[in-house]
Amino acid sequence: METASGRASWDKIGWDDGLVLCEILPSFVGQIKKTGAKIAPTALLPRVQPHSMLDLPAFKELLSSPKQIVITTHHKPDADALGSSLAWAGYLKKKGHRVHVITPTDYPRFLAWMHGNEEVIVFNEGNEQQSAQLVREADVICCLDFSSLKRINELGGIVREAKARKVLIDHHLEPEHFAEFELWDIKAAATAQLVYELIGQLGDHREIDVPIGECIYAGIMTDTGSFRHPSTTQKVHLISAELIGLGVQTNKVHRLVYDNNTEAKLRFLGFVLMEKLVVLPEFRTAYFAIRSEELIRYDSQTGDTEGLVNYALSIENVVMAVVIIDRTDGAAGPSPADRFGGPAAEPPLRSNRTGGPAANSGPVGVPAEGPSLSAVRSVKLSFRSSGDFSVNDFARQHFDGGGHRNAAGGRSELTLDETVQRFLSLLPEYREQLLRTQ
Ligand SMILES: [Mn+2]
Numbered sequence: 445m446e447t448a449s450g451r452a453s454w455d456k457i458g459w460d461d462g463l464v465l466c467e468i469l470p471s472f473v474g475q476i477k478k479t480g481a482k483i484a485p486t487a488l489l490p491r492v493q494p495h496s497m498l499d500l501p502a503f504k505e506l507l508s509s510p511k512q513i514v515i516t517t518h519h520k521p522d523a524d525a526l527g528s529s530l531a532w533a534g535y536l537k538k539k540g541h542r543v544h545v546i547t548p549t550d551y552p553r554f555l556a557w558m559h560g561n562e563e564v565i566v567f568n569e570g571n572e573q574q575s576a577q578l579v580r581e582a583d584v585i586c587c588l589d590f591s592s593l594k595r596i597n598e599l600g601g602i603v604r605e606a607k608a609r610k611v612l613i614d615h616h617l618e619p620e621h622f623a624e625f626e627l628w629d630i631k632a633a634a635t636a637q638l639v640y641e642l643i644g645q646l647g648d649h650r651e652i653d654v655p656i657g658e659c660i661y662a663g664i665m666t667d668t669g670s671f672r673h674p675s676t677t678q679k680v681h682l683i684s685a686e687l688i689g690l691g692v693q694t695n696k697v698h699r700l701v702y703d704n705n706t707e708a709k710l711r712f713l714g715f716v717l718m719e720k721l722v723v724l725p726e727f728r729t730a731y732f733a734i735r736s737e738e739l740i741r742y743d744s745q746t747g748d749t750e751g752l753v754n755y756a757l758s759i760e761n762v763v764m765a766v767v768i769i770d771r772t773d774g775a776a777g778p779s780p781a782d783r784f785g786g787p788a789a790e791p792p793l794r795s796n797r798t799g800g801p802a803a804n805s806g807p808v809g810v811p812a813e814g815p816s817l818s819a820v821r822s823v824k825l826s827f828r829s830s831g832d833f834s835v836n837d838f839a840r841q842h843f844d845g846g847g848h849r850n851a852a853g854g855r856s857e858l859t860l861d862e863t864v865q866r867f868l869s870l871l872p873e874y875r876e877q878l879l880r881t882q
Contacts, residue, residue: 552747636663
């Protein structure tokens with residue numbers, strides 16, 4: 445990943461974001477705490493331009509008359525991706541624009557409360573033609589919370605070719621620079637923070653109402669790991685305070701996002717922690733290996749396996765954690781984003797974004813309908829590490845993946861059992877490295 449110039453090539457980022465700042469930095473911080481070294485966490489990130497500012501007068505001019513606007517965000521949107529998109533959409537609609545939000549894929553059901561959710565067009569749920577037409581006809585396309593067009597799957601090529609003026613609003617590393625208007629700041633805690641600030645810079649702070657504010661708050665809350673990651677600056681708290689002042693009920697947003705588990709998801713978590721967790725103290729490693737029939741048995745939905753790997757990494761003395769999931773993908777095979785997809789290693793089961801608890805779920809144990817004849821067997825791996833042990837190197841060398849030093853994804857075309865055997869057979873080679881990891 446490191447190039448000769450010492451600059452990292454981040455082109456293999458494939459896992460769902462927010463994590464760049466949220467899940468990697470804490471491990472740096474852990475490292476800093478342990479060594480007592482006084483290094484700013486950002487000093488450990490690759491040297492990149494920290495931000496690019498929008499040409500505000502030109503941008504104001506662009507939005508000075510009603511436009512057809514498409515907003516899109518990354519594969520398997522998280523709360524910041526969807527929240528920033530819907531907040532920006534809510535604002536643009538108030539300003540008289542015609543706005544469509546298109547997501548490349550579905551997203552977790554705990555985001556369905558967001559204002560504007562019911563109008564979201566999910567590209568890969570049979571809306572490919574409609575989406576392509578909207579993108580082709582748009583005057584302006586806003587790309588939020590991702591920095592490379594491959595993060596939006598097939599939609600990427602359509603956006604690239606579209607005649608529209610393109611706008612990037614993002615906080616991830618190394619943007620592809622495909623947009624004429626870039627508001628990019630890796631120091632921003634969330635894209636939702638950038639949206640909040642941009643609306644203010646456009647002189648429209650008063651347009652931020654409670655529904656828009658709730659979406660912004662959700663993005664900031666989740667991307668900062670509930671205000672605990674190092675990205676949680678004074679500014680983040682000040683913005684949150686202003687949102688509270690506007691009438692956003694932060695406890696309500698927190699509850700909607702975090703206290704909205706299905707019974708099946710919790711039982712799945714219980715099952716996995718009880719039955720599937722394997723701890724290998726001799727390698728300071730812990731892993732879960734999950735069968736596709738287990739996902740079906742617990743009616744696993746998009747987002748349900750998110751964060752699982754962190755339970756394994758939270759074990760005292762463990763420095764490498766892995767979730768290995770047998771998933772059967774659709775005929776098209778894994779998407780480019782999935783290919784390196786860490787936390788997004790979910791089974792391609794039914795969409796559930798509009799469902800209330802179990803609203804569109806069949807009884808537990810009933811397999812999801814979907815492509816099975818042409819399905820491609822594939823096993824996904826999601827890696828986390830702490831300290832200087834690089835799961836990026838590990839995943840790249842052995843599991844056709846990569847990502848970042850402390851968070852990476854990978855894949856295997858072997859069966860689940862064979863993949864586990866292969867993983868275990870690699871550990872002795874890394875034993876010394878794992879043992880000396882700080
Ligand atoms: Mn984000």
